[in-house]
Amino acid sequence: MELDKLLAMPALLALLLLYLHFMRRKIRNGIQNLPPGSSGWPIVGETFKFISAAREGTPVRFIQERMERYDSRVFKTSFLGDPMAVFCGTAGNKFLFSNENKNVQVWWPSSIKKLLRSSLVNKVGDEAKMTRRLLLTFLNPEILRNFVPKMDTIAQIHINTHWQGKEQVVVHSTVQKYTYALACSLFLSIEDPLHDSKFSSRFHRFLKGLVGFSINLPGTRFHQAMKAANEIREEIKKIIKQRKVDLEEKRASPSQDILSHLLATPDSNGRFLTEIEIMDNILLLLFAGHDTSRSTLSSLMRYLAQLPHVYNKVLAEQVEISRAKGEGESLQWEDVQKMKYSWNVASEVLRLSPPVTGAYREALRDFSYADYTIVALDNLLFTRGSQALRESRGFRRVEV
Ligand code: HEM
Known part of the structure; x- marks a missing residue:
């Protein structure tokens, strides 16, 4: 057979296979x-x-x-x-x-599953139900209402530091500091995360690689995120070690934050989460709770800026609630319940600009x-x- 015919055969075979593949x-x-x-x-x-x-x-x-x-x-x-x-x-x-x-x-996409290892995102069926229930016994309105004064204090510090007296505020990057401080406080009782710049920069590297291709090669976002997640786990590990001692010596309370809750509460089978599961679930909560709240607050600010008549009504309701309180008295759950108009506005913002595109x-x-x-x-x-x-x-x- 001539050489050019011989060379053409593999090419023809490849074309035929391709054709068959597409036909199939x-x-x-x-x-x-x-x-x-x-x-x-x-x-x-x-x-x-x-x-x-x-x-x-x-x-x-x-x-x-x-x-x-x-x-x-x-x-x-x-x-x-x-x-x-x-x-x-x-x-x-x-x-x-x-x-x-x-x-x-x-x-969940493989990047999320690989980064959040033994957390809820990698559980299915009964195991998922139990972990979800365990998290929700802390993240429910009955428990969270006790945190309203703490949230208020964090909000006041945030406003005084980043908003008060400023000509212009870039909302999206600024509210991030608030939601991050809130998450650190509610999950780990870290009260001054902004000063812990290492933790904050690791957290942002972790977030950047969460949704993307899970290619773990040096230089990729995913690789950076994996490294950051491991560094955060090391930090949480140290906090866990200290917290166990504090819980034993009654210096910490079992309900002071999600970490104490997970250390002190078994699931419905009487099993306690392992340290690794606790670390991974806290990473999951940092991811799930942080960007969603940040996006909601940013959209809320945008709508309030665009709709002055709505802004004025929200302001009037907030001023009325604030006037009824004594000097230095912090916000309570009962005050939040009076925010009927503000809540409707927040719900409408979630309806018009939902922070999560899909699941x-x-x-x-x-x-x-x-x-x-x-x-x-x-x-x-x-x-x-x-x-x-x-x-x-x-x-x-x-x-x-
Ligand atoms: C406006 C705020 C929020 C929105 C719109 C939102 C939305 C969502 C959506 C759409 C899912 C996927 C649900 C599914 O696949 O069925 C989800 C899952 C989840 N979210 Fe949120 N979320 C918000 C705030 C939060 C906060 C503040 C936390 C924690 C403090 C949180 C923790 C979680 C967890 C742990 C999951 C996984 C749940 C599971 O597998 O059952 N979320 N969220």
Whole structure:
């Protein structure tokens, strides 16, 4: 055989395999009637398109554009190396919530799972229920109402330091200092975190690598985040060591913060979390509680600046509550309950600008939704579930 014909054979074979691969996918997609959409580039999928929309402050744009393009309330995409279906609208929310542990279960991207190791994000079924219950026995209104005076003190210090007398305040970066101080105090009783710049800079490196590709190579954000998470764990470990002594010697109370709560309270099986589980769950809470609160406060400020009539009503309500209090008396739960108008404003802000763009679910089995087939990984090409939660426009996603 001539040399050029010989050389052409592997190329032809590769083309044939490629053709067969695409035909097989096409046939599968056809038979299974997968949702419309594009899986984007190999591996990266549509990750960068989503991230650039999020960086421009319009993560919803990514979803809306595709809903319109495909004229569908469910579409497929690929994000962070995982194929997904995005469930949109209140019907999507309802479907996913009512199918928990039936057709879908909680799922998180691999970067989050690797960084938050033995925390709630890596638990499923009964184990997840028990850990969730354990966290919620502290994070419930009955307990949190006792922290209102502490939150008030932190807010006053924050306002006096960062707002009072300033011509201009850059809200998003400034309120971050408040939510961070609050988280450190409520979770670990660290009362002056701003002075602990090491802890703060580690925390920010950790946050930066949480949602992204989980490539653990020097120089990547994920690698930095892994390093930062380990350094934070070391810090928390030292605090745990001291706290155990303080609890034993009654210098600390079992309800003074989430750390004491987790050290002193067993789950419903009578098992105490290990030190590693405690550290990982505190890291999870720092992540889950910090950016959400920061984003809500920033949006609230933006709406108040844009809507002076709303601002004036909020101000009037706050001034009235403050006038009824004695000099130096801190805010109590009863005062918070009087903030009816302010609470409605906060709820409306959450509805209009929800701080969380979406959440995830994994498909446990093949199922139908909106006349499309959502396919689980074990059975075929596509898997995993993710759900996005928006109170106002209500969408939710599930990876196919
Ligand atoms: C406006 C504020 C907040 C919003 C909008 C918000 C929203 C969400 C959403 C959408 C999820 C995913 C739920 C799911 O997949 O079913 C979630 C999970 C979670 N959030 Fe929040 N969150 C907020 C504040 C907080 C705070 C302050 C904390 C802790 C102090 C917290 C702790 C958690 C935890 C631990 C999880 C995982 C729960 C689980 O797997 O059951 N969140 N949050």
